Amino acid sequence: MKLDSKRTALIAGAALVAAALAFALSRAGFFSAPDISSLWSWSLDNWETTSVGASGDAVRVAHEPLALARNLALISAAFIGVLLGAPRVVEIVTRSGRAGAATEAPEDLVKTRRLIDGELGTILSLVRSHLDSNKTYSAALAKGHRELAATTSPDQIRAAIVLLIAENQKMLRETEEHQRRLEESRRQITELRAELAETQELNVRDSLTQVFTRRHFDETLAREANAASATESALSLIMADIDHFKKINDGHGHLIGDEVLKNFAKTMSKHVEEKDTVARYGGEEFAIIMPAVSFAEAKLAAERIRAEFENKKWAIKGGAPIGRITASFGVAQLAPRESAESLLQRTDAKLYVSKSRGRNLVTVDTDTTPR
Numbered sequence: 001m002k003l004d005s006k007r008t009a010l011i012a013g014a015a016l017v018a019a020a021l022a023f024a025l026s027r028a029g030f031f032s033a034p035d036i037s038s039l040w041s042w043s044l045d046n047w048e049t050t051s052v053g054a055s056g057d058a059v060r061v062a063h064e065p066l067a068l069a070r071n072l073a074l075i076s077a078a079f080i081g082v083l084l085g086a087p088r089v090v091e092i093v094t095r096s097g098r099a100g101a102a103t104e105a106p107e108d109l110v111k112t113r114r115l116i117d118g119e120l121g122t123i124l125s126l127v128r129s130h131l132d133s134n135k136t137y138s139a140a141l142a143k144g145h146r147e148l149a150a151t152t153s154p155d156q157i158r159a160a161i162v163l164l165i166a167e168n169q170k171m172l173r174e175t176e177e178h179q180r181r182l183e184e185s186r187r188q189i190t191e192l193r194a195e196l197a198e199t200q201e202l203n204v205r206d207s208l209t210q211v212f213t214r215r216h217f218d219e220t221l222a223r224e225a226n227a228a229s230a231t232e233s234a235l236s237l238i239m240a241d242i243d244h245f246k247k248i249n250d251g252h253g254h255l256i257g258d259e260v261l262k263n264f265a266k267t268m269s270k271h272v273e274e275k276d277t278v279a280r281y282g283g284e285e286f287a288i289i290m291p292a293v294s295f296a297e298a299k300l301a302a303e304r305i306r307a308e309f310e311n312k313k314w315a316i317k318g319g320a321p322i323g324r325i326t327a328s329f330g331v332a333q334l335a336p337r338e339s340a341e342s343l344l345q346r347t348d349a350k351l352y353v354s355k356s357r358g359r360n361l362v363t364v365d366t367d368t369t370p371r
Contacts, residue, residue, distance in 0.1 A: 206280040208258060209265035217279035217287055224277075224291050225340035235334040236298035237343055238288040239351040240268065240305070243326045243359040245284035252322060260325060264309060271304045287347075295333035295364055302329040302362045310360060326360035336370040 204216040212220070221237070228235035242248075242264055249257040261284065268286060269278050277289040290298050306329060314322035330351030334343050346365045354361040 212279040236290040236293045237347045239330045242284040328354035329362040332365035335368045338371040
């Protein structure tokens with residue numbers, strides 16, 4: 001069950017004031033002291049207990065209620081600080097794993113990360129401020145305890161209790177302000193993280209075709225190749241290139257060329273699964289990473305993409321037909337102990353075999369011998 005922080009603080013403050021009042025009244029003689037065995041349940045005085053250690057010797061244990069309360073408050077605040085600082089630690093570790101990408105991050109990505117760092121810094125400052133408040137509060141309680149223990153005058157007792165109540169109210173106000181500011185920082189960080197995720201997603205997507213970028217392709221291929229080698233599972237790669245794309249750009253303009261690129265990317269994405277990665281490798285060249293897919297299955301997918309793209313009817317709006325546009329493909333499967341770079345080279349080589357044999361073809365490298 002989750003308790004409201006204000007209510008918890010009120011209960012704790014009221015308990016401390018009640019304990020101080022009971023102790024003071026007892027010292028002033030307003031009522032007789034209770035049984036010694038139950039003194040610990042209400043007194044702020046230190047006490048000792050005796051127990052038998054493992055060696056059989058008597059061990060005396062000193063108990064200090066105020067010190068215990070102070071230490072618990074400090075430990076709790078420190079624990080909160082660790083929890084609040086954990087996202088920053090995760091972010092630092094994550095950044096260290098992709099140092100190269102971080103140095104080339106776009107300006108808006110760097111700006112968003114800087115804002116998140118600023119908010120996390122604000123939270124840490126609030127935690128430090130709360131620790132300082134706890135120290136001041138503990139010192140005030142200790143002072144009130146000393147004053148109550150040293151006096152029997154009702155007026156002095158009343159003044160000491162007023163001091164304790166005032167300190168408790170001050171602590172409540174500071175806690176409420178800390179809670180408000182922490183909630184505001186939490187909300188800001190949530191918004192900034194959403195913005196950061198969106199910016200990172202845009203950063204790995206090609207702005208024209210909306211498939212993944214070359215950088216994301218390189219990172220994904222290396223990761224999937226390592227995973228496939230570790231689990232001895234299949235990993236296939238398709239490389240594709242739009243035939244005579246320069247002629248399309250030169251003859252019909254770059255706007256038509258852009259439409260061809262977008263349509264080809266959409267056609268490729270249509271014939272793969274969600275786990276597969278479609279990327280624009282460069283210019284009019286594309287690639288598909290297909291985990292847990294054999295070269296035979298990858299060849300079928302490439303054939304479906306080739307056939308659908310070949311059968312599209314292209315025409316300029318309000319103008320003459322453009323004619324047939326085709327694409328060439330190379331397919332290969334990761335061999336045992338083969339690197340991602342080697343798989344990419346073999347697949348690219350088969351793509352150029354398709355080009356040299358007349359284009360509009362799918363050529364497969366069936367060689368999966370250990371490398």
